[in-house]
Each structure stands twice: as structure tokens, then as C-alpha cells.
Amino acid sequence: MKRTDYINWDEYFMGIALLTAMRSKDPSSQVGACIVSPENKILSLGYNGMPIGCDDDAMPWEREGDPLDTKYMYVCHAELNAILNSAHNNLKGARVYVTLFPCNECAKAIIQSGISEVVYYGDKYHDSDSSVAARFMFKKAGVRLTAYTPSGRKELLEL
Numbered sequence: 403m404k405r406t407d408y409i410n411w412d413e414y415f416m417g418i419a420l421l422t423a424m425r426s427k428d429p430s431s432q433v434g435a436c437i438v439s440p441e442n443k444i445l446s447l448g449y450n451g452m453p454i455g456c457d458d459d460a461m462p463w464e465r466e467g468d469p470l471d472t473k474y475m476y477v478c479h480a481e482l483n484a485i486l487n488s489a490h491n492n493l494k495g496a497r498v499y500v501t502l503f504p505c506n507e508c509a510k511a512i513i514q515s516g517i518s519e520v521v522y523y524g525d526k527y528h529d530s531d532s533s534v535a536a537r538f539m540f541k542k543a544g545v546r547l548t549a550y551t552p553s554g555r556k557e558l559l560e561l
């Protein structure tokens with residue numbers, strides 16, 4: 403008889419997004435994204451990090467201070483990296499698994515790439531203008547939003 407304790411697709415892809423996030427050097431928020439085709443094939447992965455050629459050790463990782471001395475001016479978000487890392491120009495009908503709800507800028511890129519569903523884990527900036535704008539655009543564009551429910555299985559990665 404076949405085993406029944408195997409992980410489902412959502413656990414598998416969010417687990418990979420969580421593992422991918424662990425590559426990030428961001429001291430406060432490590433974020434991972436995993437883009438998946440309608441046939442459940444992994445198309446691309448990304449995590450938040452500095453642009454190629456910008457030495458991690460030479461870039462600021464601060465959250466506050468002169469804007470030019472904070473990470474926000476420079477860091478490339480996980481979702482954008484996953485889209486840019488994809489060999490496919492057209493991600494029509496794909497799903498993206500993200501460990502943190504997308505910001506407004508990533509929402510634009512997700513919509514323009516043709517991704518049709520966002521499965522998200524954390525949502526710690528739910529009430530920020532960025533998240534409100536992202537939800538507004540996703541709704542207008544017909545992108546489905548699904549909150550990931552952790553299984554509670556202790557051997558799986560969690561936030």
C-alpha cells in the first residue's frame with residue numbers, strides 16, 4: 403500500500419520558498435519566492451538580495467537613516483528576482499509561492515508577467531500602504547490571493 407504521509411504541493415513549494423529565503427543576507431527579513439507552472443513544475447526561484455555586482459559587504463543593510471544609506475534603495479525583492487531569473491518571458495497561468503506578501507512594486511511585476519495566483523505565508527506589513535496598493539492591483543487584475551496554512555508538521559520548514 404502506498405504511504406499517505408507525503409507532503410502536498412503547497413507544502414512542497416512553500417517549503418522550497420522558505421529554504422530559498424535562507425540564502426538572503428537581509429538581517430531583518432529573509433524572503434523567498436518559488437514560481438510554479440500550472441503543471442506543478444518549478445520555473446524559477448528568488449530571494450531578496452543586492453543586485454549582481456553589488457558586493458553584499460559594501461552595501462548598506464540598515465532600515466533607518468539617510469535613505470541612501472538604507473537597504474531599501476538597493477535590495478532586489480524575492481519575487482522580482484524570481485521573475486527575472488526565469489528563463490520564460492511568459493509566466494501566464496503560473497503561481498508564485500512567497501514567504502511574505504508582495505509589495506506594490508512586486509505586485510506590478512507579478513501582474514505584468516502573467517502570474518495568476520499568489521500563495522503567501524507571512525503578511526506582517528498587511529496594513530502598510532504598499533500592501534494595500536498591492537491588494538488593490540491584484541484584485542483589479544484578477545490575480546488570486548491564497549493565504550498559506552502551515553500544516554504544523556514539525557519536520558517541515560516554517561517561518
Ligand SMILES: Nc1ccn([C@H]2C[C@H](O)[C@@H](COP(=O)(O)O)O2)c(=O)n1
Nearest residue numbers: 430431433450479480502503504505
Ligand atoms: N514581498 C517582499 C517584501 C519585502 N522583501 C524584502 C525587501 C527587504 O530586503 C526585506 C524587508 O525588510 P524589512 O523592512 O522587513 O526590514 O524584504 C521582499 O523581498 N519581498
Ligand SMILES: [Zn+2]
Nearest residue numbers: 479505507508
Ligand atoms: Zn517587493
